[in-house]
Amino acid sequence: MTEQESKERKLLLQEVEGLLSLITVPILVVDATGHVIHANQAAEHVWQRSLAVLLTKSLQAFVATSKLLGFVKKGKPLRDFPVEIVDGSGKRLPCLCRLHPLYIDQKPEGAILQFTRQQMETEQEKNRKYVTRYTFADIRGNSEAIIALKDSARKIAKSDSTVLIRGESGTGKEVLAQSIHQASSRSDGPFVAINCAAIPEALLESELFGYEEGAFTGAKKGGKAGRFELALNGTLFLDEIGDMPPFLQAKLLRVLQERRIERVGGSESIPVDVRLIAATHKDLDAMIVSGQFREDLYYRLHVIPLYVPPLRERKEDLYDLIHYYLKLFADKLGKEPKLFSAQALKCLIDYHWPGNIRELENTLEYIVNLEIGDLVTISSLPAIIRGSRTSEEGLATQSQSQATPSAPLASATPAPQAAELSLEKTEEQLILQAVQRFGKSTEGKRKAAEFLGISVATLYRRLQKLSRK
Numbered sequence: 001m002t003e004q005e006s007k008e009r010k011l012l013l014q015e016v017e018g019l020l021s022l023i024t025v026p027i028l029v030v031d032a033t034g035h036v037i038h039a040n041q042a043a044e045h046v047w048q049r050s051l052a053v054l055l056t057k058s059l060q061a062f063v064a065t066s067k068l069l070g071f072v073k074k075g076k077p078l079r080d081f082p083v084e085i086v087d088g089s090g091k092r093l094p095c096l097c098r099l100h101p102l103y104i105d106q107k108p109e110g111a112i113l114q115f116t117r118q119q120m121e122t123e124q125e126k127n128r129k130y131v132t133r134y135t136f137a138d139i140r141g142n143s144e145a146i147i148a149l150k151d152s153a154r155k156i157a158k159s160d161s162t163v164l165i166r167g168e169s170g171t172g173k174e175v176l177a178q179s180i181h182q183a184s185s186r187s188d189g190p191f192v193a194i195n196c197a198a199i200p201e202a203l204l205e206s207e208l209f210g211y212e213e214g215a216f217t218g219a220k221k222g223g224k225a226g227r228f229e230l231a232l233n234g235t236l237f238l239d240e241i242g243d244m245p246p247f248l249q250a251k252l253l254r255v256l257q258e259r260r261i262e263r264v265g266g267s268e269s270i271p272v273d274v275r276l277i278a279a280t281h282k283d284l285d286a287m288i289v290s291g292q293f294r295e296d297l298y299y300r301l302h303v304i305p306l307y308v309p310p311l312r313e314r315k316e317d318l319y320d321l322i323h324y325y326l327k328l329f330a331d332k333l334g335k336e337p338k339l340f341s342a343q344a345l346k347c348l349i350d351y352h353w354p355g356n357i358r359e360l361e362n363t364l365e366y367i368v369n370l371e372i373g374d375l376v377t378i379s380s381l382p383a384i385i386r387g388s389r390t391s392e393e394g395l396a397t398q399s400q401s402q403a404t405p406s407a408p409l410a411s412a413t414p415a416p417q418a419a420e421l422s423l424e425k426t427e428e429q430l431i432l433q434a435v436q437r438f439g440k441s442t443e444g445k446r447k448a449a450e451f452l453g454i455s456v457a458t459l460y461r462r463l464q465k466l467s468r469k
């Protein structure tokens with residue numbers, strides 16, 4: 001295969017992966033014997049198994065209707081064929097199956113199967129969709145800031161007080177909100193999220209508060225419950241609250257005062273037992289000064305303020321996060337976890353991560369997807385992170401030519417053999433070299449910690465761990 005063909009093939013695979021992940025109903029791809037060869041995230045969710053486990057199973061493990069395998073073997077297309085699937089908890093669910101056969105040289109080689117629930121979802125079933133994915137255990141990182149944040153959030157999780165989470169985009173505000181819900185007495189209830197910036201102003205009101213039949217042209221027969229009602233006995237997460245238009249800020253304030261809502265076009269006042277968690281990356285204080293955000297609403301929301309610091313202010317978390325996402329994507333894509341060259345790792349550590357953990361997650365997915373060798377070098381990193389550094393040599397030369405504290409890799413210790421380094425080993429090397437460069441005095445360790453972008457306490461912890469080895 002030529003390099004161009006190999007590139008096109010990889011791109012095509014990524015497109016297929018991307019398309020499958022966008023589909024919200026479960027999809028299984030099977031070979032001619034019914035063995036699962038691919039599945040999307042919705043399938044992982046329905047059958048409560050990871051992709052890696054799904055790939056060890058056959059169709060019969062998930063579908064109670066034996067006829068389906070016969071259709072796969074014959075390569076017969078199906079449209080809305082009634083089947084019963086057996087979900088992750090062993091429950092049988094009636095579904096409609098679409099079968100798209102895969103042929104090679106006119107021989108059936110497998111099929112793509114899509115399953116949709118047969119009956120219309122009831123309102124109650126819709127509520128069940130609002131389940132959380134995250135708990136505090138999913139908030140990774142050992143920096144003092146993250147440990148303190150988790151401690152405070154755990155403490156306030158049990159109460160019903162309103163929480164306001166601030167932090168830059170991609171820092172994990174929604175992860176934190178879900179974790180609080182999970183640790184609260186409302187965890188059996190729904191967690192309903194709405195992004196105030198993503199919904200057009202005209203629709204936001206009816207999405208939040210619902211509407212009565214005939215409230216406006218196009219309103220559904222029987223009306224529709226809004227997110228407040230859907231979150232009954234649970235938690236409502238108002239993301240990007242700073243983007244809420246002024247007329248809705250006033251309405252939200254009333255709801256928070258009275259704990260009741262009125263649907264659009266309705267007159268009945270409905271009590272809503274909902275815990276509110278709001279989040280924003282905007283500077284609400286400045287917005288109050290400029291008249292864009294209501295001060296009275298701000299104080300109603302600001303009962304328990306939490307702040308998620310940006311990744312660049314807690315760089316010690318990078319090691320843990322890189323390790324975690326590297327393994328996650330390697331498992332997902334059925335690849336071996338990669339090794340990092342010291343320079344590539346240093347490049348990730350030096351980068352300022354404006355998109356925070358979301359950007360880091362995407363970067364590692366990119367690296368695992370595109371990296372063919374076992375070693376991640378600088379040239380494997382996305383251009384934006386590589387910046388002006390285009391090669392390992394480039395960085396090494398740059399490091400060696402600088403006599404400033406930002407060049408500890410140019411210390412008396414020769415640069416480690418990159419190919420031999422695992423992520424953990426690379427981290428050890430960086431720490432040891434920084435200490436060697438700046439000295440073992442308290443001041444030296446302080447400088448080393450500053451250079452590495454970690455706290456002094458973390459540096460001491462790592463050195464203690466190393467001394468025990």
Ligand SMILES: Nc1ncnc2c1ncn2[C@@H]1O[C@H](COP(=O)(O)OP(=O)(O)OP(=O)(O)O)[C@@H](O)[C@H]1O
Nearest residue numbers: 138139140168169170171172173174175281357358
């Ligand atoms: N501490 C963490 N450990 C592991 N993954 C995390 C952590 N924090 C966030 N993430 C991941 O980062 C991504 C972004 O998180 P999330 O959506 O909660 O950020 P956000 O601050 O709400 O972003 P936005 O303001 O853009 O809505 C998610 O995929 C999440 O899984």
